[in-house]
Amino acid sequence: MELKSNIPEGPLEKKWEKYRNDMKLVNPANKRKYKIIVVGSGLAGASAAASMAELGYEVDCFCYQDSPRRAHSIAAQGGINAAKNYHNDGDSVFRLFYDTVKGGDFRAREANVHRLAEVSVNIIDQCVAQGVPFAREYGGLLDNRSFGGAQVSRTFYARGQTGQQLLLGAYQALERQIGLGKVKMHSRHDMQELILVDGVAKGIVTRDMVTGAIESHLAHAVCLATGGYAPVFYLSTNAMGCNTTAIWRAYKKGAAFANPCFTQIHPTCIPITGDHQSKLTLMSESLRNDGRIWVPKKPGDKRPPNDIPEDERDYYLERKYPSFGNLAPRDIASRAAKEACDNGLGVGETGLGVYLDFADSIKRLGMHAIEEKYGNLFEMYERITDENPYKTPMRIYPAAHYTMGGLWVDYNLMSTIPGLFVMGEANFSDHGANRLGASALMQGLADGYFVAPYTVGNYLAGVKPSEHPTTAHAAVQAAEATVKARIEKLLAIKGKRTPTHFHRELGKIMWEHCGMARNEESLKKALELIPKLREEFWSDLLIPGAGDELNQSLEHAARVGDFFELAELMCLDALERRESCGGHFREESQTPDGEAQRDDANFCHVAAWEYQGEGKTPVRHIEPLVFENVHLATRSYK
């Protein structure tokens, strides 16, 4: 397998312009003769489907929810970055580019990240034109706030519901195209297989989640915008349905999977209360603008937080990282919380929690200002915990949140399978080994509004409209048969344990062995435990009901089956990357003061895995990362 990044020649800041000048175009009259499949209706999928339909292509869009508006992007709270420099505080495209590369611990491609920073400004314009109600100042202009890993104010937001508002903007653009007949929407359709004809992506097989019907859909190009795979940890901040199935099927058909072990553990989530827990709720990173994180200095201090005097508190982020303080990047803040709890300083009933305290900000800015900024988050916190964060500090703990890893793509966002494009969180993306806050929304919309419409067009310009198989094609029939056989196999086990049971057990293994800190011994242990549990899954799973009806247990089981396989690849990837970088902390590779120690001599590359068949070890390929515009520095936030 060859990993050709296809980065255009020329100076960094001219590459994207050059690409657009050189790319091939499809004649406007011919565009309607091309069909494009977009799987996913989140920020990446909805924006891509709408934009490509506006250009004149015929688009088929899919999502597993009952409406495209419910894609998981809806849950993003805090904001979206853009290098507008509206605040005159020294921001620029280069600075956003630099912060993102540095934030990702120098494990992302320079050219992609620069393009992302360039189009960030167009995204805000586009969203405002659609009527996205961003927060404004009294003069009527757009307001900004700061997020972790940056020293400028470049984050645009709509209260604590930025993802919702951006997604509704994209969804409305999508619905407009549906109304015009340019997009055909397939809600409650689960993609279960990718169809290749002579090695080229030509369609997908779906299961209608209401009737159970297995259907093929064919097109000239296939785009996957199916989001992240954090629920491999069972408990995560993601929606319950987030899954790896679409990209996993593509992987097994030959698309390389890049950096699967790069996962982000978010530092500020509401702690777990018990075994019944089904998901974890994020408290937006924006809270760290005004909240101070601390633990008691004395282990086992059970006094209520407000009774602990100032000099008996350790504001550990401010102490360890004086220049970034509470706004240190996520990986660093998460590990610091874990360390505090490992040292017995954790708070709350389980001891797995730290305080996020607003008392000082309330004193400084007044209750009203805090309520304006974070009211809905405070309400959400109180609803879940029954505690009032205006009066008593929040308790927070890290949780699995985002996956930087995903299908490998070149500069065109095309995977190693021709005709298969991957966008948003589903690709291995521009975030390297750690994503900075407010840049996933930026990347999803950059991919969908401003990159894919160009690069997919460039690809289609080399494909004839007639190069379109029929459903009678043997490859299509074979793909459908695989899906049917897998469903029958799952239903036929008739064992004793539920999909949730297996999912929860898998999650525990992953959290313990491939979570916030990893080491060789424990990764090897996980690689023994996972196949054993997977065997039990395939011999003792119990799914009630049948395949030809609405069957939520079957949907869940099919996803868990894929998580098992992905989990193994994640551990393998984590084992092979014998360095610490970003969210991937290998205990063997740390500085004397416990910070992540990169190994640029041996690991300054993307690891892309190629599937070799059932039971065989996949092959690890390498795309070297070359840094010509930024200095490969040790990341310091001190």
Next chain:
Amino acid sequence: MSSEKNLNLKLNVWRQKNAQSEGGFETYEAPGISTEMSFLEMLDVVNEDLITKGADPIAFDHDCREGICGACSMVIDGRPHGPKERTTACQLHMRSFNDGDTIAIEPWRAAAFPVQRDLIVDRAAFDRIIAAGGFISAPTGSAQDANSLPVSKQNADLAMDAAACIGCGACVAACPNASAMLFVSAKVSQLALLPQGQPERYIRVRDMVAQMDAEEFGTCTNHGECEAACPKGISVENIARMNRDYLKASLTYRPEATGGGAG
């Protein structure tokens, strides 16, 4: 509000195999439910038990479980999303119930939202209303600089209040007439409050109302149940705003000139 840590409950749940079949209530025991659980986590526990007994679990829509996607949709003891104000079913916690309670759980009931299974209904009618006009036509790439269009903070805030709708359909479920006025008016208001929304303002309201009428939603007779049931506190003021726009749209309606002729 319960002070107990664990509750023993009885559930009366609507079960219906598919859109064609007739449904009915079934009773289930839910013993030892922790007050820390969310309502959906309580249903998870009941479902795990049903599955291990070889029975079909209760099907219900859910995804984000944090009150924002609008997927969860069930009537709990006669109220959409249950007893707690401004709270979706997924954010409702069991501490809102008492030991020994019997809880009735049903799907949204509205002709425009047919039941697909148990508590799951088909809400595609909402999508079709948005497709009919709930947007600003701003094709990708055509936008001007975002700050060239100032919006007064007051209007931006009001637009955001309206835009907070999660499209769950509780308003329809709560309305004695199963009217969709609150949902439609929230989108109409949001876009009418913004300068970007002006060019299509009156066409939008006309087209969206026409689609709403074409679906099987009832008419609004000002009960106000919708606002009370809305988990996001969307205000009925939006309906008044929409009615004004709709009236104006009807008075100023001119059929579009037929195309062609240019050039």
